[in-house]
Amino acid sequence: MIVDGIDVVVTKKKIKYIHLYVKAPDGRVEVTAPMRQSDESIKRFIHSRLDWIIRNRGKYGNTPLESTDFVNGDTVFVWGRKYALVVVDEGSYGVRIDNDNLVLSAKVTDSASRREEILNLWYKKILGEAIARLLPKWEERTGLYSSGWRIKNMTSRWGSCNVESHKICFNLRLAKKLPVCLEYVILHELAHIRERGHKAPFKAILDEYMPDWRDIRKILNGQRVVPSES
Numbered sequence: 180m181i182v183d184g185i186d187v188v189v190t191k192k193k194i195k196y197i198h199l200y201v202k203a204p205d206g207r208v209e210v211t212a213p214m215r216q217s218d219e220s221i222k223r224f225i226h227s228r229l230d231w232i233i234r235n236r237g238k239y240g241n242t243p244l245e246s247t248d249f250v251n252g253d254t255v256f257v258w259g260r261k262y263a264l265v266v267v268d269e270g271s272y273g274v275r276i277d278n279d280n281l282v283l284s285a286k287v288t289d290s291a292s293r294r295e296e297i298l299n300l301w302y303k304k305i306l307g308e309a310i311a312r313l314l315p316k317w318e319e320r321t322g323l324y325s326s327g328w329r330i331k332n333m334t335s336r337w338g339s340c341n342v343e344s345h346k347i348c349f350n351l352r353l354a355k356k357l358p359v360c361l362e363y364v365i366l367h368e369l370a371h372i373r374e375r376g377h378k379a380p381f382k383a384i385l386d387e388y389m390p391d392w393r394d395i396r397k398i399l400n401g402q403r404v405v406p407s408e409s
Contacts, residue, residue: 180210180218180221182226185232186208187209188210189210189212189221190210191211191212191213191214191216192211192212192213192214193213194211194212196213197212197216197224198210198211198212199224199225199228201232206235206236208225208236210224248291249266249283249291249295250264251264251265252264256355256356257281258305258354258355258358259355262279262280262281263280263281264280264281264283265282266294267283267284269284271284272285273301274298283297302352302354302355303330306349306353306354310328310349310365313358313361313365314328314347317362317366317369318369321366321388324369325340325368327344328349329347329348329349330351331350332350333352337349337350337352337360338353338364338365339368340371342371342372349361349364350364356398357399362389362395366385366388367385367392
């Protein structure tokens with residue numbers, strides 16, 4: 180549902196009241212509404228909260244959101260760079276980059292969710308390759324070692340570390356961000372092996388190994404725009 184130029188994901192449930200959310204990490208807007216709530220009344224509700232939506236989306240910066248239809252012309256990101264999605268039927272499934280286009284090969288009958296699944300498998304592949312290359316570098320540099328890692332499509336965190344097992348989980352969406360953002364998350368989660376919280380001792384680890392981590396965190400969360408290359 181598009182309201183005042185904002186793409187809103189609307190879900191109807193067996194609830195009494197309508198609820199509005201602005202979700203991390205990309206400022207996605209979601210509404211859950213009662214089953215009998217009309218679309219028109221939902222639009223009026225969203226419009227009435229427009230100032231609140233804009234204010235809260237500002238926390239995640241002004242980075243354009245990706246479209247969720249997975250059709251030709253949609254905007255997708257890979258390692259911080261924007262591409263135009265091109266969907267083709269080449270008889271097999273796959274993803275490749277061709278200049279400023281990201282070409283997704285799928286059947287013409289495939290649903291948007293199936294196309295998203297194909298793209299996410301590719302994201303998982305390239306992110307996994309990057310983690311396998313960068314994690315050992317940061318482990319050796321810090322002397323902090325994980326016991327394993329996995330990739331998960333998370334909605335509210337870029338990463339997590341089990342402080343007991345030292346296993347790290349990375350957000351699949353990191354494949355859409357600049358590589359330095361992945362390095363920041365790697366360091367952040369490794370630091371949790373030594374420090375559980377985010378207080379001064381934890382920040383001291385980040386300061387020691389990545390002095391500009393605060394700026395990188397802002398880029399990761401869309402709170403700072405990276406100048407485009409001339």
